[in-house]
Amino acid sequence: MILAFVPWLVDANNRARPxxxxxxxxxxxxxPPIALAIGAKFVPLRKxxxxxxxxxxxxxxxxxxxxxxxxxxxxxxPEERALVVDDLIATGGTLCAAxxxxxxxxxxxxxxACVIELPDLKGRERLKGKPLYVLVESH
Amino acid sequence: xxxxxxxxxxxxxxxxxxxxxxxxxxxxxxxFHDITTLLLDHKAFKDTVDLFVERYRDxGISxxxxxxxxxxxxxPSIALGIGAKFVPLRKxxxxxxxxxxxxxxxxxxxxxxxxxxxxxxxxxRTIIIDDLVATGGTLSAAxxxxxxxxxxxxxxACVVGSPVVxxxxxxxxxxxxxxxxxxx
Numbered sequence: 426m427i428l429a430f431v432p433w434l435v436d437a438n439n440r441a442r443p444x445x446x447x448x449x450x451x452x453x454x455x456x457p458p459i460a461l462a463i464g465a466k467f468v469p470l471r472k473x474x475x476x477x478x479x480x481x482x483x484x485x486x487x488x489x490x491x492x493x494x495x496x497x498x499x500x501x502x503p504e505e506r507a508l509v510v511d512d513l514i515a516t517g518g519t520l521c522a523a524x525x526x527x528x529x530x531x532x533x534x535x536x537x538a539c540v541i542e543l544p545d546l547k548g549r550e551r552l553k554g555k556p557l558y559v560l561v562e563s564h
Numbered sequence: 565x566x567x568x569x570x571x572x573x574x575x576x577x578x579x580x581x582x583x584x585x586x587x588x589x590x591x592x593x594x595x596f597h598d599i600t601t602l603l604l605d606h607k608a609f610k611d612t613v614d615l616f617v618e619r620y621r622d623x624g625i626s627x628x629x630x631x632x633x634x635x636x637x638x639x640p641s642i643a644l645g646i647g648a649k650f651v652p653l654r655k656x657x658x659x660x661x662x663x664x665x666x667x668x669x670x671x672x673x674x675x676x677x678x679x680x681x682x683x684x685x686x687x688x689r690t691i692i693i694d695d696l697v698a699t700g701g702t703l704s705a706a707x708x709x710x711x712x713x714x715x716x717x718x719x720x721a722c723v724v725g726s727p728v729v730x731x732x733x734x735x736x737x738x739x740x741x742x743x744x745x746x747x748x
Binding site: 449450451453454455457458460461464465466467468469471474475476477478497500 | 584586589590596598600603604605606609610613632633634636637638641644650654658
């Protein structure tokens with residue numbers, strides 16, 4: 426599963442090492458092993474107040490109210506190729522916030538990856554045209 | 565014991581160097597050891613996991629229990645590396661199934677750690693993973709959770725910590741293994 430996750434175009438002279446960002450907290454369960462297997466950095470995206478260094482924040486809307494996702498400044502460089510992983514995609518709000526964080530620092534979001542998709546909630550449509558890779562669907 | 569006592573594995577220096585200290589987080593006086601910078605160094609992150617896997621792979625461990633949330637960053641990779649199950653230990657209200665709960669003391673007040681009923685069977689050999697150990701309060705709650713289902717806690721393991729836990733050391737005489745000591 427891990428090695429088949431995402432195909433890379435690797436330039437022999439200039440390897441494009443991807444970042445693998447994982448969304449707190451269940452994204453932390455899957456993201457790091459994948460990052461380790463593909464030679465990527467792992468960047469945790471967290472709820473407010475958890476990351477100790479300087480952060481950027483992205484607010485997003487929940488069914489009732491709002492939430493916020495944060496990323497350390499300096500974790501990701503412009504033009505780095507990034508993947509976003511979470512255990513599950515429902516409405517896509519969290520993944521969209523994660524993508525926004527990465528794009529705000531100039532990274533290129535290559536794909537979002539989740540173990541489970543709830544397709545009836547149409548989260549796939551909130552990913553700004555970026556591809557979504559899932560292992561299982563649940564209706 | 566600390567890994568540094570094992571004749572100083574050459575991988576440890578880079579691991580220690582990759583961890584940054586953020587002063588006065590989350591409050592004044594605390595020198596917070598931030599492992600997120602370690603995660604940006606692929607080799608050092610891989611070496612961190614490898615050091616734990618090398619230690620535990622032949623000890624018959626069937627469960628790696630990881631403490632939310634930074635224990636989730638290291639635990640699953642270690643579990644996968646040694647052929648064990650991964651069991652998340654979480655703050656209240658996060659685990660959806662039937663749970664048991666164990667309170668533990670904070671500096672001011674108490675918190676709870678929870679585990680799914682049925683995740684652990686009696687007699688299973690277990691290690692507990694967190695990024696850092698300070699007073700040992702959270703690890704002690706984790707030990708109590710696992711022992712309530714008659715699992716055998718073989719060792720607690722952290723990336724950062726003093727080999728001798730300061731303050732109220734309540735690790736119930738379980739061994740503690742750390743890779744690097746806190747920066748001074």
